Amino acid sequence: MATLDSKIPKGPLKDKWTDYKNHIDLVNPANKRNIDVIVVGTGLAGGSASATLAELGYNVKAFAYQDSPRRAHSIAAQGGINAAKNYQGDGDSFYRLFYDTVKGGDYRSREANVYRLAEVSANIIDQCVAQGVPFARDYGGLLDNRSFGGVLVSRTFYAKGQTGQQLLLGAYSAMNRQIARGKIEMFNRHEMLDVVLVDGKARGIIARNLITGEIERHSAHAVVIASGGYGNVYFLSTNAMGSNATAAWKIHKKGAYFANPCYTQIHPTCIPRSGDYQSKLTLMSESLRNDGRIWVPKNMEDVMAIREGRKKPTDLSEEQRDYYLERRYPAFGNLVPRDVASRAAKERCDAGYGVNKTGEAVYLDFKSAIDRYGKEQAKLKHITNPTAKEVYDFGKAIVEAKYGNLFQMYEKIVDENPYETPMMIYPATHYTMGGVWVDYNLMTTVDGLYCIGEANFSDHGANRLGASALMQGLADGYFVLPYTIGDYLSADIRTGKISTDTKEFEEAEKEVTSRLDFFINNNGEHSVDYYHKKLGKIMWNNVGMARNEKGLKEAMSEIKALREDFWKNVKVPGDQNEMNPELEKAGRVADFLELGELFAKDALIREESCGGHFREESVELDGLQKGEAKRNDKDYAFVSAWEYKGDPADAILHKEELEFNDIELKQRSYK
Amino acid sequence: MNLTLKVWRQKSAKDKGQMVEYKVTEISEHMSFLEMMDVLNEQLVNSGDEPVAFDHDCREGICGMCSMYINGEAHGPDRGVTTCQLHMRMFKDGDTITIEPFRAKAFPVIKDLVVDRMSFERIQQAGGYISVNTSGNTQDANAIPISKQAADEAMDAATCIGCGACVASCKNSSAMLFVGAKVSQYALLPQGQVEAADRVMNMVAQMDAEGFGNCTNTGACEVECPKGISLENIARMNREYLSASLKG
Numbered sequence: 050m051a052t053l054d055s056k057i058p059k060g061p062l063k064d065k066w067t068d069y070k071n072h073i074d075l076v077n078p079a080n081k082r083n084i085d086v087i088v089v090g091t092g093l094a095g096g097s098a099s100a101t102l103a104e105l106g107y108n109v110k111a112f113a114y115q116d117s118p119r120r121a122h123s124i125a126a127q128g129g130i131n132a133a134k135n136y137q138g139d140g141d142s143f144y145r146l147f148y149d150t151v152k153g154g155d156y157r158s159r160e161a162n163v164y165r166l167a168e169v170s171a172n173i174i175d176q177c178v179a180q181g182v183p184f185a186r187d188y189g190g191l192l193d194n195r196s197f198g199g200v201l202v203s204r205t206f207y208a209k210g211q212t213g214q215q216l217l218l219g220a221y222s223a224m225n226r227q228i229a230r231g232k233i234e235m236f237n238r239h240e241m242l243d244v245v246l247v248d249g250k251a252r253g254i255i256a257r258n259l260i261t262g263e264i265e266r267h268s269a270h271a272v273v274i275a276s277g278g279y280g281n282v283y284f285l286s287t288n289a290m291g292s293n294a295t296a297a298w299k300i301h302k303k304g305a306y307f308a309n310p311c312y313t314q315i316h317p318t319c320i321p322r323s324g325d326y327q328s329k330l331t332l333m334s335e336s337l338r339n340d341g342r343i344w345v346p347k348n349m350e351d352v353m354a355i356r357e358g359r360k361k362p363t364d365l366s367e368e369q370r371d372y373y374l375e376r377r378y379p380a381f382g383n384l385v386p387r388d389v390a391s392r393a394a395k396e397r398c399d400a401g402y403g404v405n406k407t408g409e410a411v412y413l414d415f416k417s418a419i420d421r422y423g424k425e426q427a428k429l430k431h432i433t434n435p436t437a438k439e440v441y442d443f444g445k446a447i448v449e450a451k452y453g454n455l456f457q458m459y460e461k462i463v464d465e466n467p468y469e470t471p472m473m474i475y476p477a478t479h480y481t482m483g484g485v486w487v488d489y490n491l492m493t494t495v496d497g498l499y500c501i502g503e504a505n506f507s508d509h510g511a512n513r514l515g516a517s518a519l520m521q522g523l524a525d526g527y528f529v530l531p532y533t534i535g536d537y538l539s540a541d542i543r544t545g546k547i548s549t550d551t552k553e554f555e556e557a558e559k560e561v562t563s564r565l566d567f568f569i570n571n572n573g574e575h576s577v578d579y580y581h582k583k584l585g586k587i588m589w590n591n592v593g594m595a596r597n598e599k600g601l602k603e604a605m606s607e608i609k610a611l612r613e614d615f616w617k618n619v620k621v622p623g624d625q626n627e628m629n630p631e632l633e634k635a636g637r638v639a640d641f642l643e644l645g646e647l648f649a650k651d652a653l654i655r656e657e658s659c660g661g662h663f664r665e666e667s668v669e670l671d672g673l674q675k676g677e678a679k680r681n682d683k684d685y686a687f688v689s690a691w692e693y694k695g696d697p698a699d700a701i702l703h704k705e706e707l708e709f710n711d712i713e714l715k716q717r718s719y720k
Numbered sequence: 721m722n723l724t725l726k727v728w729r730q731k732s733a734k735d736k737g738q739m740v741e742y743k744v745t746e747i748s749e750h751m752s753f754l755e756m757m758d759v760l761n762e763q764l765v766n767s768g769d770e771p772v773a774f775d776h777d778c779r780e781g782i783c784g785m786c787s788m789y790i791n792g793e794a795h796g797p798d799r800g801v802t803t804c805q806l807h808m809r810m811f812k813d814g815d816t817i818t819i820e821p822f823r824a825k826a827f828p829v830i831k832d833l834v835v836d837r838m839s840f841e842r843i844q845q846a847g848g849y850i851s852v853n854t855s856g857n858t859q860d861a862n863a864i865p866i867s868k869q870a871a872d873e874a875m876d877a878a879t880c881i882g883c884g885a886c887v888a889s890c891k892n893s894s895a896m897l898f899v900g901a902k903v904s905q906y907a908l909l910p911q912g913q914v915e916a917a918d919r920v921m922n923m924v925a926q927m928d929a930e931g932f933g934n935c936t937n938t939g940a941c942e943v944e945c946p947k948g949i950s951l952e953n954i955a956r957m958n959r960e961y962l963s964a965s966l967k968g
Contacts, residue, residue, distance in 0.1 A: 101854045116775065117841055119882055120783040136862060172856040179858035181850045181905065181912050183875040190865025208875055214782055215878060222849035229845040237838070260830055289777040323750045328758055329779045458781070461798075461805050464750075527854045576765045578758075623770045627732065628831045630773055631765065 081106030094502025095275030097526030126213025154510020284585025511660025784881030892933030
């Protein structure tokens with residue numbers, strides 16, 4: 050079996066990145082002008098990379114399927130961004146952020162990458178403030194922090210509940226400056242449909258202009274994929290409707306290994322589904338768990354009474370409620386990491402305690418917080434015996450200031466007032482830790498082909514901590530890739546412009562065109578969504594929050610059968626040479642139908658429970674941790690990197706053994 | 721509920737376009753407006769017709785991709801929401817709903833309900849940034865304290881999602897709310913003040929070049945804005961513009 054070279058620099062963990070930067074080859078400014086870089090995707094990772102590469106002097110071609118980089122789904126991230134600034138003086142440090150991230154990822158990430166992430170995190174905040182990102186501040190004018198799940202310090206910076214939006218607009222503004230200078234050529238409403246390799250190196254892409262349908266060839270000296278995650282393989286997720294895995298999957302088919310596809314994050318605080326017509330799920334920021342308490346009724350009679358509308362949640366006394374996270378995990382309570390919180394909700398709902406009609410909802414209650422803040426405010430205002438109404442009004446004002454937009458969003462969707470009655474929440478697919486395998490340089494197994502942000506696998510292991518996605522996206526784009534890609538491009542200064550008039554481009558274009566023609570001419574029976582929904586159901590039922598051998602094998606064969614049916618019976622209306630959203634969806638769902646099978650296969654071979662991957666066969670049988678996930682470090686402390694060989698079931702597994710020198714492997718305990 | 725939809729259909733930018741009537745049945749009040757459109761499109765695909773093209777992506781009111789002019793209002797009859805957050809409980813059984821694209825000279829129709837908002841992009845490129853390199857060599861984030869009030873006001877302005885509802889709602893197709901929000905965000909922060917004069921001059925010049933109209937203080941933009949961007953931002957932009965002009 051081939052071994053993967055992660056190219057981790059030698060030396061002590063804390064010096065690796067600095068030493069690396071001191072010894073890489075640089076490209077002189079005059080030569081940078083002769084080098085082209087393609088960036089696919091313009092969210093936090095792609096946007097920040099495009100801007101920085103252009104500032105350095107490279108010619109950047111950036112691609113987005115939306116009509117502007119500002120629409121990328123990074124914009125929907127609510128809660129915040131972590132950085133080891135230690136502004137609160139609560140003991141934070143690079144090491145602690147590194148430690149929390151590796152532990153939170155259940156010891157399945159690469160130490161060197163995570164330490165580098167922690168190191169550059171502080172700089173991200175400096176950078177964003179300089180760009181005019183309006184982070185929340187305290188009355189002294191300094192930056193405010195909140196705390197997030199799975200950690201014991203306050204290191205999360207935020208801009209209301211719209212942190213992702215503000216950070217993305219920051220990266221977008223940096224891009225705009227370079228677009229105006231002509232250093233970034235922006236291709237909005239374009240979708241990458243294949244990568245082009247010349248002599249084993251990534252040298253360009255084939256893209257479709259989504260307005261005219263025209264197929265275009267674009268060349269470059271290196272290609273960067275920053276196209277986000279594959280959560281929409283479940284059909285229902287908190288991703289945007291257009292979020293897709295096509296760019297990542299296409300490069301996988303051309304030789305980039307795909308790593309750990311089974312590591313998917315199911316986010317605990319989403320609005321429960323309401324009907325079959327549902328097109329997506331809406332996430333409520335995890336920051337709500339700072340002040341909200343999660344519970345279900347203790348007694349089954351109360352559950353039934355609530356479901357039948359005979360009782361309201363507010364009718365139940367404290368003794369009649371089961372604050373199950375506080376009960377099971379007294380040390381972290383409602384702030385346990387996402388995977389733990391999600392499984393605990395599923396456990397209660399599977400046991401029959403779900404509080405809505407579908408039985409898939411738990412309560413998130415702000416009553417205690419309103420009361421606590423209200424009393425605090427009364428004291429500040431020197432009111433000695435505040436009335437209940439005064440306490441409520443003061444407390445509500447504080448909660449509103451902190452989470453107002455989230456409460457409003459909830460009310461618009463559910464039509465209930467969450468200040469008066471607890472919110473209902475249920476877990477939903479949110480983020481994918483797995484992705485394209487990359488080495489320390491963020492290069493895939495194909496030369497000159499890079500992958501950054503959520504699309505790669507590198508930093509979050511088997512579970513991502515809250516507020517770390519924004520950190521990783523911007524770290525990759527602003528501070529890591531611009532160095533590592535230079536080291537590679539320094540060998541390319543004499544190459545000259547890459548021609549698109551070659552057989553490699555021609556063949557790739559032909560492949561793309563024939564596939565599009567097939568969809569248009571197939572005239573089958575079923576719409577693309579018909580297949581996507583079926584795939585989503587298989588994934589959620591068998592490869593969702595809890596997985597077992599039987600279910601995974603079933604999923605693999607069901608997905609294969611569904612894929613075969615798709616290629617016989619899919620129906621795509623309209624033409625190729627026009628704006629055709631159904632045609633776009635068809636290509637994306639075709640890729641999900643392959644990825645889904647590899648996902649199940651990956652989950653099948655990983656016979657341990659770690660992070661977001663929970664195998665029912667692998668749980669602690671006794672002691673304090675009874676019923677909790679059981680990791681197996683002896684046999685599974687590796688990254689699964691899959692090599693494409695045609696059918697996803699035939700993919701070949703390569704293992705990158707994970708070494709832990711600076712951190713002791715322990716069972717994650719949040720008890 | 722059962723509804724009649726009158727939808728703008730236009731094959732391409734060159735096509736003339738027309739309203740076409742469709743019926744949808746068994747629409748749940750809990751659906752979002754776009755989920756209702758999904759039902760219509762599934763119906764059209766199954767009967768061999770071309771579905772209605774419309775822009776959408778995040779479906780949670782933040783990406784700014786969705787547009788639609790519904791019953792004469794940008795983003796429909798509800799307040800403080802985008803079309804994707806509009807729920808069918810705002811309508812009643814038997815209603816006829818008129819659905820058109822955002823209309824403005826600077827937003828030409830691409831297809832059906834999809835419009836081209838590249839004019840907004842060009843305005844941002846004209847000055848919607850602070851000229852600082854992403855080198856990471858900037859000063860510490862806490863080096864310059866910013867009053868909570870200024871930070872909060874900048875944040876309120878920065879909340880704009882760039883959807884274009886302000887333009888679609890304005891009788892003059894003015895983009896002053898959109899541009900005013902960006903100018904304000906930076907004008908309120910010390911980091912943005914260095915280039916404040918150039919920024920406002922350049923952005924306003926580009927706005928005019930794109931063919932957006934002037935502001936005549938009707939305030940429809942503020943009413944229809946899904947993010948509640950305040951008219952104060954237009955006033956602030958005008959002040960910034962005036963002082964920049966005087967500096968010459």
